[in-house]
Amino acid sequence: MYDPTRLAALVAVAEAGSIGRAAARLGYTAPALSQQLAKLEREAGTALLVRHHRGARLTAAGELLLVRARRALDELDRARHELAQLAGLSGGRLRVGTFMTAGTHLLPPVLSAFRRAHPDVELSVTEYEPPLGMRAVALGEVDLALTHAYVPGDPMPAPEGVRLEPLLTEELVLVTAPGHVLSAGQGRLPLSGLAGQPLVSMAPANPHRRGVEAALAAAGASVAVRCESPGYAVVCALVSAGLGVAVVPEMTAAGSVTPLGVRRLEPPELHRTISVAYRPGGGSPAADTLQALLRGAFTRGGAVQ
Missing domain, CATH: 3.40.190.290 (D-Maltodextrin-Binding Protein; domain 2)
Known part of the structure; x- marks a missing residue:
């Protein structure tokens, strides 16, 4: 089964005409998007793009997959919207904390996917230098926060009532x-x-x-x-x-x-481990959904590779 994130990358390149412009549109770096496309080509078993000095164009196989990709992504968007209405994600607010590196390289494509699926949820992002993001979660200032820990380095235990889920x-x-x-x-x-x-x-x-x-x-x-x-x-x-x-x-x-x-x-x-800080049992449907998107994007080697 093709990964929807990689199908979206193919559609973006077809529309933008280059990997660089498509990456900027999706919130990726160009190398990260190139890796997504390479994985899609391995899944397809054939070349989908021809790169040239002006950008990139789709091969015949790429054009064929593009048609199916658009249909599949449209159906997924409809499903997400309908499920969001059932889950109470047709409104409300989601507050996210992050540190600079994650806010620049990791969070944008995930928030973009969340926005496409749940356009009625108001998003806000606040920058915290770790470990301050964990404290913001504990105080209820944000619903989730990306934070990090270094090895070697002094351990930074999570505040009471806050848990850490390692992402990468x-x-x-x-x-x-x-x-x-x-x-x-x-x-x-x-x-x-x-x-x-x-x-x-x-x-x-x-x-x-x-x-x-x-x-x-x-x-x-x-x-x-x-x-x-x-x-x-x-x-x-x-x-x-x-x-x-x-x-x-x-x-x-x-x-x-x-x-x-x-x-x-x-x-x-x-090394450095990047984790998401959250309050078990205290999350909104929007927070739970974003956490699932973070887990899916990073633990499967997606947007950050």
Whole structure:
């Protein structure tokens, strides 16, 4: 059975004429949408797109599937609307908390799918730096919140009455300026290979910084923190400018607007887990529906791959 998310990606490319424009319309990054289309081609067992310098066009097989995809998506939209009316999702409000990376790369396509299915539900999104999103759920300020935890890093238990459902785990990777010697090697780079490198790091109280620096120290890599920034966008920009190297989540590296060299690290145990915080038994039908969409999109390797 074809995944509706991938069928929607095919329709978007057919209408937009390029993967980049289709990705912007759906709220994906272009690489993420390309992976969705590649998976659809594997499901179909044939090429569906021909990429060229001006964009992309559908093959004969792609055109055939496009007709069926539109019909299937229309039927699914009708079913969602009818079910929403039965479940009380024809109105009301859904309040969502997120942190910057998830709000930029993960949440938009899921909220877009929710909006298509439930256009009458009012949506609001508020940014919280973890772990503040969990507290917002506990206080009833938002219905759900995306949050994260790092390994290594200080554990952040959920407040009373709040549970965490893990959605995805991503590695922490080394980012450097383009052409840097550390990003040019093959295979994983041992943490000890960062010894003596100037490190662009987060603010001193950030648990990610403390955990990464502890791991580097345990591996015998004594680093000098040359720059500090409260956000990954600035960290990546400083790294790209040659002010040092950094250890960041893989999604952050892939979504950087400045050019970077990227290399995986050894051991691969350094990672970040992204979870959704919620109140068991206290969710509205809209919150339960969005949580199911988040679970489906991420745990099956969908929108975030």
